[in-house]
Amino acid sequence: MDILNLLSGSLQQALGPTAVVYALAAIGLNVQFGYTGLLNFGQAGFMAIGGYFMAASVATWGLSFWVGIALGLGLSVVLALLLGIPTLRLRADYLAIVTIAAAEIIRQTLGSVTLLKWFGGQDGLINFQRTFVEMNPFSSRVDLGIVAWRPFDFWLLFSGWILVAIGVVVVWLLMRSPWGRVLKGIREDEDAVRSLGKNVYSYKMQSLIIGGLFGAVAGFYVALQHTNMNPTWVATDTTFFAYTVLLLGGAARVLGPVVGSIVFWFLITFLDLFFGILTRGADPFMPEWIMTNQQASLMRLIIMGLALMLLMIFRPQGIFGDRRELAIDAR
Amino acid sequence: MPADTTAPASGSEYVDRGRAAEARKALASVEHEPGAPKPDPIVVADEVTRQFGGLKAVDVAHVEIQRGAITALIGPNGAGKTTFFNLLTGFDRPNTGRWTFNGKSLAGMSAYKVARLGMVRTFQLTKVLAKLTVIENMRIGATGQSGESLARAMFPFFWRAQEKANTERAGAILQRFKLDAKRDDFAGSLSGGQRKLLEMARALMVEPELIMLDEPMAGVNPALKQSLLGHVKSLREDGMTVFFVEHDMDMVRDISDWVIVMAQGQVIAEGPPDSVMADQRVIDAYLGSHHDQVLDFEEEEKILQEAQEEHVKNEEEAQ
Amino acid sequence: MRVRQSSAAALVLMTLFTVLGISGNAQAATPPATVATSADDDTIDVKGKLVDTREKPPAPVEGVQISVEDDAGELVGEATSDADGLFVIPLGADIDVVGETYTIKLDESTLPEGTELRNPDQVELERQVKISADISVTFPIGEGTVGTGWAVRALQLGVGGLVFSLLLAMAALGLSMIFGTTGLTNFAHGELITFGALIALFIDRLPGNITVGGMNITMVTAIAVAMVMSTLFGWAQDKALWKPLRRRGTGLIAAMIVSIGLSIFLRNLYQYFAGAANHNYSQWTSPSPWSIGPVLITPKDVGVIIFSTIVLVAVTLAIAKTRLGKATRAVSDNPALAASSGINVDRVISVVWAVGAGLAGLSGVLLGMTQGFDYQIGFKILLLVFAAVVLGGLGTVWGAILGSFIIGIFIEVSTLVVPAELKFVGALLVLILALLFRPQGLLGRAERVG
């Protein structure tokens, strides 16, 4: 019985809105890192820009939801330009450090008391989802046997997976074109591509922008999912999780982020529920001195950290990756 | 030393259209002096200098490269040849200097624009795109692809025909370079010599006017070398200008119409292969510089060795 | 998703984030402000000690009224300083209080005859409760420093910045040396910092005190043990993880991502064992400041400045002068050449890891001493360490130190004009702007192409 609960609970998360958010964020990273080799460690910053400006447009400035969406997308393009201009000419690790720093700048600034009246400080913003709720065609609980969702959650994940599907198709179309070939060339050796007369800087910028747009959409979803936008959703670890999702599914593979996100959230939830069961109640399975209920909630992150390391060391091409590519990866 | 410089370029469809004779004739009247003016220069460089800390890696007062000829750039290790290539093609920025390509000033121009103008280079350490197949490596070289713009990329309708034409051209070049069997392999799986070939073939996809090869023969086996020599000569027959760096004197002697010698950043001699190689300045530069080089290296080694010994001693004392 | 209730409210808050963090793990990044906690109770107090710094040793000032108001202007609590100059005003349970902002006011009319605030502008202090920790405030009392407010404040902040810079420099030096010799951008460097702080906490929490001739040397021992253990940790980490990865020929970007995994792993392991609470060491908790000229400085800070300066000078001298130091630089310059000339590159890297981790661990203990810490103190300052190293020039020794001073002092002094909560933002912006104009960092070298 517990086993069934465990599995259905995990499946619920694996298909739920959270998986949508991370699939979207990871599709963006796939364009940037997987195909172009750009180490954007600031995906959380793009999510913040998307989520916050969508939310603030409605909740603070009283604009329409769609203006908020447009603003979020527009500003994430601006952010990509601002980040790209100083760093895209530099080595990969510089971009990593600058983007991670920028994401933290954005998070701390948007969550600050100084901007409290616009962005709600640490509590963040609420009451911005009305338009989205009104569009919901589902009025009753959706029950698929082992998993079931409230109508709002189902609307979230339904619309979310549609967006993910669109994203996947767009990426697939782009990456099989000569444009995508230039990106892949840049990932392999940008000087070589430059010597063939391609404007590498411009391509990197386009890639950064496209990936950032996916980040912004992930930001919309994270805000809608929690009906609240606050700094917690866009911490540095959010980006790291998205990378784990991408690497799990396989970078530079069109479906990598989707598969990765589903598997990731299945495993994470499974571990969480599993250790929760082991330690719950007055007389837990696991003796208190080994693991308390508090500590149990950390197990999934401990294991995740370990898994990311092992994955990168032993299967850098992801769980379903291509062996052929690995063979030539001996750098 | 040079036993059979007259051996035919085997293995390639080298068709003599008389361009070699033409180029040599044009250069016959040129002085054998550093910086000598050429009758029809494609590249003219003046006062180009590049400093790394205290070291003046490149200090070229004046140099011209004749159009339609094969010009070799030789010099001891560390003479500044690669750096000079980098400067000319926009991969590095000089401290001073100006240079033109077809009369157009290139100073400050970014590398990709230089390539688009028709001045394409290869690298001493090959840069193949490892996780792309050989044919994709070739296709990426083609210029003016409409499918490379983001707006059209998603709609194959815009670029399919062009892609097909490029693929055909790429196939033909691959065949010429004997790489057609490797067409669908990852470039990363090629051998060192094959990579050199692929890089050269890819540069040809750009349809350059001037092709600059940085040590195209390094690491290539003698048999393959012969056919590569043929390729290079056939480039001249196709109307291209070739400017290449090479340490292999046989090759230099065999294919070049003109030789420029660099040492310690400066152009110290110019002339046809035979006269240059007999030039006392050149011999001095090679031997002298070579001598220095060895000393430098030994010195460095000695210091490092001492450091290591000291370390070991300290360790022993500590125990 | 489940939210659990817990008796220890401090834990609730952190786990709340962690549990909710099912879609994004949270850490309320807390700038290391002057925060101090007492025991692990769940009420948060505002506390402080009023002393007249003209006396030597500083004399307690009794009978001064202090009041606290919340951001709506409501009075939260009042207290009068006791015979030791101490005052404590409880704010409430931390679950209610964290995130709120309070104004702490001193009633100047209750100051004894002949004493004034040294900075008359500072009768009110605004503080935000960022984490579950008591707030300690100081109202320096002495001669009024009329008209010099701005300059003195800048100087005072500069001193705070100096302390932070030195600690940052120790952490940055390790990161930069490891990058120089191995090319690894180590995102788990913050966990080396936390490791030192936690080891020292472990020693500190052992029952009883360690005394020599009646002198309590618990903390001194803790620092020493933390340094040794950190050194060992760094050495072992290289041996067990990084060296095998180098052998396998793992790419630099792959290694960077491995370090991210390691960071997540260690950080949560630390929380597993140490909990999410804020910790303080038992010794040297509330020293009264000395005044040097117009500047106030605690003896602890002076100790930290002297000690870390000695350590930094010793390490940089060792790098500059010893054979091993020279070998290290040779490896940084060109590993292949160094190897071919008989230097045991692996050995050099081993030493660099050990020394780098030892420095990071030391910086962690000292950081914990000056401002209290929790299981992610290293992660919180990691970005600043990166900023320092990149600003100075990745892989350079002097660059790391120079960058640390610029970042450390900028962070503090910038609060003259920017709100304190945004001081990290300012420092990170400096980093980005600096890269615009000098991508290789202040003391770095440009790379070779082709």
Ligand SMILES: Nc1ncnc2c1ncn2[C@@H]1O[C@H](COP(=O)(O)OP(=O)(O)OP(=O)(O)O)[C@@H](O)[C@H]1O
């Ligand atoms: N980025 C750089 N930083 C510092 N020194 C450099 C850099 N690039 C080149 N040099 C130095 O400039 C000098 C010229 O180097 P370059 O690579 O141009 O020589 P080269 O003539 O191509 O030699 P080789 O025949 O061995 O390829 C060398 O002493 C080299 O060490």
Ligand SMILES: [Mg+2]
């Ligand atoms: Mg060279």
